[in-house]
Amino acid sequence: MQVYLPIAEVSVNMFLLFGLGGLVGVLSGMFGVGGGFLITPLLFFVGIPPAVAVATSANQIVASSVSAVLAHLKRKTVDLRMGSVLLVGGLIGSAIGIVIFNYLRSLGQVDLLVNLCYVVFLGTVGALMLVESLRALRRARKLGGALPPRKARRQRTWIYTLPFKMRFRTSGLYISVIPPILVGMSVGILAAIMGVGGGFIMVPAMIYLLNMPTKVVIGTSLFQIIFVTAFTTMLHAVTNQTVDLLLALTLLLGGVVGAQFGTSLGARLKAEQLRILLALLVLAVCGKLALDLFLTPSELYELAEGRP
Amino acid sequence: MIRAFLAIVMLITTALPGTKARAQEEVVLGLSQNRVRITANFDGSEILIFGAIKRESPITDTPLDVIVTLAGPSTPVTVHKKDRRLGVWVNTDSVEVQTAPSFYTVASTAPLTDILRQTEDLRHSISVPRAIRSVGSASDTADPADYTRALIRIRENQGVYQSLEGGVTLDQQTLFRTSISMPSNLTEGSYDTRVFLLREGHVVSRFDTVIDVTKVGLERWLYMMSRQQPFIYGLLSLTIAILAGWLASALFRAIRSS
Numbered sequence: 001m002q003v004y005l006p007i008a009e010v011s012v013n014m015f016l017l018f019g020l021g022g023l024v025g026v027l028s029g030m031f032g033v034g035g036g037f038l039i040t041p042l043l044f045f046v047g048i049p050p051a052v053a054v055a056t057s058a059n060q061i062v063a064s065s066v067s068a069v070l071a072h073l074k075r076k077t078v079d080l081r082m083g084s085v086l087l088v089g090g091l092i093g094s095a096i097g098i099v100i101f102n103y104l105r106s107l108g109q110v111d112l113l114v115n116l117c118y119v120v121f122l123g124t125v126g127a128l129m130l131v132e133s134l135r136a137l138r139r140a141r142k143l144g145g146a147l148p149p150r151k152a153r154r155q156r157t158w159i160y161t162l163p164f165k166m167r168f169r170t171s172g173l174y175i176s177v178i179p180p181i182l183v184g185m186s187v188g189i190l191a192a193i194m195g196v197g198g199g200f201i202m203v204p205a206m207i208y209l210l211n212m213p214t215k216v217v218i219g220t221s222l223f224q225i226i227f228v229t230a231f232t233t234m235l236h237a238v239t240n241q242t243v244d245l246l247l248a249l250t251l252l253l254g255g256v257v258g259a260q261f262g263t264s265l266g267a268r269l270k271a272e273q274l275r276i277l278l279a280l281l282v283l284a285v286c287g288k289l290a291l292d293l294f295l296t297p298s299e300l301y302e303l304a305e306g307r308p
Numbered sequence: 309m310i311r312a313f314l315a316i317v318m319l320i321t322t323a324l325p326g327t328k329a330r331a332q333e334e335v336v337l338g339l340s341q342n343r344v345r346i347t348a349n350f351d352g353s354e355i356l357i358f359g360a361i362k363r364e365s366p367i368t369d370t371p372l373d374v375i376v377t378l379a380g381p382s383t384p385v386t387v388h389k390k391d392r393r394l395g396v397w398v399n400t401d402s403v404e405v406q407t408a409p410s411f412y413t414v415a416s417t418a419p420l421t422d423i424l425r426q427t428e429d430l431r432h433s434i435s436v437p438r439a440i441r442s443v444g445s446a447s448d449t450a451d452p453a454d455y456t457r458a459l460i461r462i463r464e465n466q467g468v469y470q471s472l473e474g475g476v477t478l479d480q481q482t483l484f485r486t487s488i489s490m491p492s493n494l495t496e497g498s499y500d501t502r503v504f505l506l507r508e509g510h511v512v513s514r515f516d517t518v519i520d521v522t523k524v525g526l527e528r529w530l531y532m533m534s535r536q537q538p539f540i541y542g543l544l545s546l547t548i549a550i551l552a553g554w555l556a557s558a559l560f561r562a563i564r565s566s
Contacts (some may be wrong), residue, residue, distance in 0.1 A: 001349065002350070002351040002352035002492065003348055004347065004348055004349065004492065004527060004533040005528075006345055006523060006528075006530045006534075006546065007530070007531065007534055009493060009495050009496075010492065010493040011350055011351055011352070011492030011493060035437045041455075047493070052519075058550050059448060059545045059546065060549070061555070062549040063548075063549035063550070063552045063553045064553065065552025065553070066549065066550050066554060066557075067552075067553035067554070067557050068553075069553075070553065070554060070557035070558075071557055071560070074561065078469070083530060091553075092536040099370065110550050111468070111507075112396070112398045112399070126450075136373075230546055232542075233542060233545060233546055233549075234412045234539075236542075237534070237538050237539070237541055237542030237545060238538045238539055238542055241468075241534050241538050241541075243534070243537060243542065243545050245530050245534075245541070245544070245548070246348070246530060248400055248545060248549065249548065252549055252552050252553075253552070256552050256553050256555070256556030256557070257556055259553075259556070260557065260560040267532060278361070290513070291398075292395065292477055293396050293397060293446060294395060294397070295397075296392075296397070297390055297397055299458075299462065300388065300389055300390050300391075300453065300458070301387055301388065301389055301458035301459070301461075301462065302388040302389075302399065303386070303387055303388075303462055303463075304386070
């Protein structure tokens with residue numbers, strides 16, 4: 001069944017959109033990523049204009065994140081306190097990021113920079129996670145299936161000497177608020193430049209930099225993503241008027257259902273397996289983007305409506 | 309030299325009957341629909357354009373040809389070209405095309421090169437390259453024509469520019485008809501419809517009308533709101549998103565607990 005999208009001004013198969021939303025929803029619930037880095041390229045592929053795709057996927061991510069966070073809240077795997085601290089950093093970061101983005105746009109070549117950003121960050125994050133998770137899995141297997149206790153408290157270095165300490169009970173941490181704010185801020189900057197929620201950077205940062213347990217990381221990341229993407233949606237709706245409600249609605253119908261499945265699926269997998277899967281996914285998207293940058297395109301020309 | 313002169317004289321003399329017939333032949337047009345309504349399940353539209361030729365004098369011996377064009381609203385378009393820099397493909401040069409129709413179809417009884425003279429094409433902007441205006445495009449690129457060709461190629465592949473040579477059927481030099489399919493990715497606006505009658509490459513009569521393409525119902529309502537009350541529209545989008553998320557979660561909990 002075809003549906004005509006009023007803002008995107010194209011007609012697309014409804015079940016295709018439903019499926020896309022569902023797929024991203026599953027990933028969102030499973031890994032705690034918003035899925036922006038995945039849904040936006042997929043929408044381009046279906047024929048939605050880029051500006052509409054970016055704005056509308058932000059709105060769709062709000063829906064699937066709410067759905068997933070509620071499921072995580074029920075399971076008590078959301079560190080609200082940590083989420084709020086990260087969010088404060090994140091919002092400051094977004095504001096800085098938007099300034100940087102506009103500066104880069106005035107220089108031109110912002111598309112190229114965004115793509116390079118994606119390839120570099122997705123590549124590094126994906127590769128590091130894959131190596132680490134594989135090592136952890138191998139270690140676990142050597143010990144006859146029993147997972148060794150996480151060496152989370154190993155890094156009692158300078159991070160623990162910082163002031164403004166706070167107790168994050170759900171994460172089992174007692175650390176200074178400065179590292180989480182810094183993490184939130186840098187993710188916020190990147191997210192604003194790359195036009196995504198930033199879950200795929202936030203999740204590894206929380207695991208490896210803040211030493212949070214993987215189970216808590218997913219819910220907390222999603223909690224933070226809701227606010228960042230809601231902010232982005234409003235910004236796009238008011239300034240560019242590129243949020244397509246009908247498109248968002250079809251996507252999120254699939255998304256919210258997918259997120260529920262994803263959450264229960266994620267709960268059944270081991271933390272290491274979860275991280276390996278996320279790493280592979282991140283690397284796959286990175287590979288696709290890298291190919292686009294380095295391979296000779298079939299069409300050398302590109303159209304953009306309006307004046308440069 | 310003499311031969312060239314003779315050719316010009318012949319051109320002029322053969323052109324004369326055409327100019328004489330100008331006022332004598334007129335198009336009476338019919339459209340299967342003069343409004344296209346874009347509803348939520350809009351999936352393209354087929355427009356039947358048909359008509360008759362009204363004349364006061366008997367049909368002349370020179371064959372008659374018909375061209376029908378349908379053009380969507382025009383917008384400026386920037387064409388970027390990619391080039392390899394340090395192994396990476398980046399947008400380097402760009403050319404701005406002043407106006408290019410968002411949709412353009414030209415249907416004719418025979419190939420355009422056979423029935424339409426260059427000068428007439430220039431005057432009436434009939435063929436696809438002429439329908440795009442890129443005169444005096446301020447650019448320092450080597451070959452701006454490459455860019456307009458690329459624009460046409462890309463839009464032809466998208467199915468929004470079409471050349472239907474032989475797409476118009478003409479019966480007894482009087483009745484003509486053609487059907488033009490409009491794709492599902494139509495934009496709103498007035499679509500200019502033109503019918504040209506040609507004899508020996510000259511336009512002897514022209515008829516213009518407009519097909520309105522409008523969004524109706526939910527489509528129109530959403531579109532207007534996003535333009536007129538963007539803040540409320542944004543809030544509505546968020547509310548729907550949050551509600552849908554909550555509903556799905558509540559529903560799943562109910563299913564699991566039962």
